[in-house]
Amino acid sequence: MTARRVVITGIGVLAPGGIGTKDFWSLLSEGRTATQAITLFDPAPFRSRVAAQAAFDPEEHGLGPQEVRRMDRAAQFAVVTARGALADSGLDRGAHPPHRIGVTLGSAVGASMTLDQEYRVVSDGGRLEHVSHEYAPRHLYNAFVPSSFAAETAWAVAAEGPTTVVSTGCTSGIDAVGHAVELIRDGSADVMIAGATDAPISPITLACFDAIKATTPRNDDPAHASRPFDGTRNGFVLGEGAALFVLEELQAARRRGAHIYAEIAGYAQRCNAFHMTGLRPDGAEMATAIDAALAEARTNPTDIDYVSAHGSGTKQNDRHETAALKKSLGDHAYRVPVSSIKSMVGHSLGAIGSIEIAACALAMENHVVPPTANLHTPDPECDLDYVPLTARDWRTDTVLTVGSGFGGFQSAMVLTRPGRTAA
Structure with missing residues (x-):
């Protein structure tokens, strides 16, 4: 039996300096940097105070106040990029039973931003040894289970097929797509919405990387702080963002006349x-x-x-x-x-x-x-x-x-x- 070949027919991307494929590619092809001094919170206490932040307004991208309140920033990224990938693919979801459409989402640190913010609230800024549950929002549980990211994404695209989170640290984004490819190849799904999301620019994440001196202290020159392969490099620059893809079997994509970006061959x-x-x-x-x-x-x-x-x-x-x-x-x-x-x-x-x-x-x-x-x-x-x-x-x-x-x-x-x- 010939293995089913899997292709990318839709891309949704939300990255520092570029939301959507056009702006994202413009940044990369022009060699511009999106690294800057952190503005999401006061980074003064930390060794590394630079990051690559996304200029993201959830309401501008179709998320209502209740969704914003319920979802961590990383989950918001995932939902927005999933919708973008579907729109880019031109896929008629009605052509596939919902149980043949799945979601595989990667994330290394889950809802760390929400957990950081809400701990400060329930502990009264860290002053309470025993936190007060009375100040916790009713959706806080979602922040403890990264599976909520995949659930939110599946609800957003009406996917009822295989749905999971892959969390393998910094390889999560490759591994989530790889897992989705395998699901299509073995016949468990016809279409997969797959990719990864993380919004780790929070005090707790900065503190963790500060402790092992993994991030750069080049705070005086944020635009040039990230220097892979350069002899003067001294650590990485934290970023945030998401990219999700519509994956389909090759022949099915060709039959519907889809634009095919690439085949995932190995x-x-x-x-x-x-x-x-x-x-x-x-x-x-x-x-x-x-x-x-x-x-x-x-x-x-x-x-x-x-x-x-x-x-x-x-x-x-x-x-x-x-x-x-x-x-x-x-x-x-x-x-x-x-x-x-x-x-x-x-x-x-x-x-x-x-x-x-x-x-x-x-x-x-x-x-x-x-x-x-x-x-x-x-x-x-x-x-x-x-x-x-x-x-x-x-x-x-x-x-x-x-x-x-x-x-x-x-x-x-x-x-x-x-x-x-x-x-």
Whole structure:
């Protein structure tokens, strides 16, 4: 039996500096940065006081006051991008029974913003040892269960099929899409709304990353604070956002005349079982995931036209990832362009993997590789072609995107141009 092939027919994206595919791609292709001083709250007590915030007004995007009150900011992102993806796809939901439409949503930290805000209320600013439940809103329970994100998204798109949350740290965005692909391939669903969301720019998240010195203290120059692969980098810049996709079986999409952005040809996830935050310098575990994704896609390493890097801007990650690409792609690693969009939109934790998939699909659409912004002083140990500063016109028929997450998670996905014949 021939496996069902899965394609992206709709994209909804909400990212710092760009809401919707047009503004998002404009930011990336022009090499502009959306990193700035934090304005969502007073960051004065923290070591790192910069982030990539989304200019998001929920009511401007169709959410009513009750929805805003009920949903965490990350859930709002998910609902808005799900509706955007459906509109972009032109899908007639009436053509599919609701139980054949599912939702898979990734998130690393869930409703951390709501939990942070409401703790301050019920504890009277931290002064009460025993918090007062009388001040808690009736929907607070939703903030404790990330499954509420998937439920809200399913309600918004009237999906009654398989619905779940995938939470694998910073690879959640790739893994959620990969899981959705598998559901369509095995016949459990015909259409999946899949992607990831996170809104982690809150005091508790900043405090956690401050404690391990993972985020940059470059507070005097926010626009240039995120510097993946640069020898002067000193930590990542926190971000927020979401990207969701409409995924369909290839032949069904063709029959309805859908615009197809890309086929998801291969996906794999591995865990290093090594350390919560540490990475082996040889990149072996990420390389294993890349090899498995290439094998599933029946793609040779030399077929890869562009690599969307995890590129967080920490020395440990950048060097680990560089080693992994050399291990998997061999000499081709030196010829293929590699870039990190985190240099422009920050690191939105679980959401970034899906945001990077959106960037890959648009890179294929436009035959342009987005740059790595702020890369002026290359790290000698990171010696690949990281497309510094300026986007590059480049034929992109086959793209590899990778992710690395706390807990040891390593994920890879191969996207190919529609119509490409597997080797």
